[in-house]
Amino acid sequence: MEVSGVRRMVILKCQLMSSLNLCPGDAKCLVAFMRKEGEFERYRSVPAAIVGIIDCGGCDGTRAVPSLGLLKMHLASLKEDADVVHVGTCITKFCPRKDDIVKAVRERAGVEVVEGTHKYVVERIFGK
Numbered sequence: 001m002e003v004s005g006v007r008r009m010v011i012l013k014c015q016l017m018s019s020l021n022l023c024p025g026d027a028k029c030l031v032a033f034m035r036k037e038g039e040f041e042r043y044r045s046v047p048a049a050i051v052g053i054i055d056c057g058g059c060d061g062t063r064a065v066p067s068l069g070l071l072k073m074h075l076a077s078l079k080e081d082a083d084v085v086h087v088g089t090c091i092t093k094f095c096p097r098k099d100d101i102v103k104a105v106r107e108r109a110g111v112e113v114v115e116g117t118h119k120y121v122v123e124r125i126f127g128k
């Protein structure tokens with residue numbers, strides 16, 4: 001059944017962090033989306049759904065765009081599409097190739113690209 005009027009978002013995450021289980025369960029993005037916090041605040045008054053979470057394919061991030069293409073095919077088989085791509089905070093905050101990845105995604109996604117997802121980043125490891 002198709003659901004109309006919903007903003008469908010894709011989250012692009014860091015494969016390295018994901019494979020090392022440094023963000024178990026993608027919980028920070030999912031909780032931020034549930035609470036409509038961080039870059040998901042924009043969906044407070046808009047029906048929105050996450051239709052896919054994919055990773056960049058590993059350093060140096062060049063598989064991000066092909067992975068989006070594969071996701072597009074997969075969503076199409078479900079009669080779905082995406083309206084916006086969120087480049088995860090794991091990438092925007094920590095990836096040395098962040099600028100290249102964001103640029104490549106902006107050039108090819110064909111939909112809005114938002115830099116960031118959650119804001120639950122620990123800014124200081126030690127001290128108060």
Ligand code: SF4
Binds near residue numbers: 013057
């Ligand atoms: S290219 Fe960046 S986002 Fe991708 S795995 Fe490496 S550090 Fe993570």
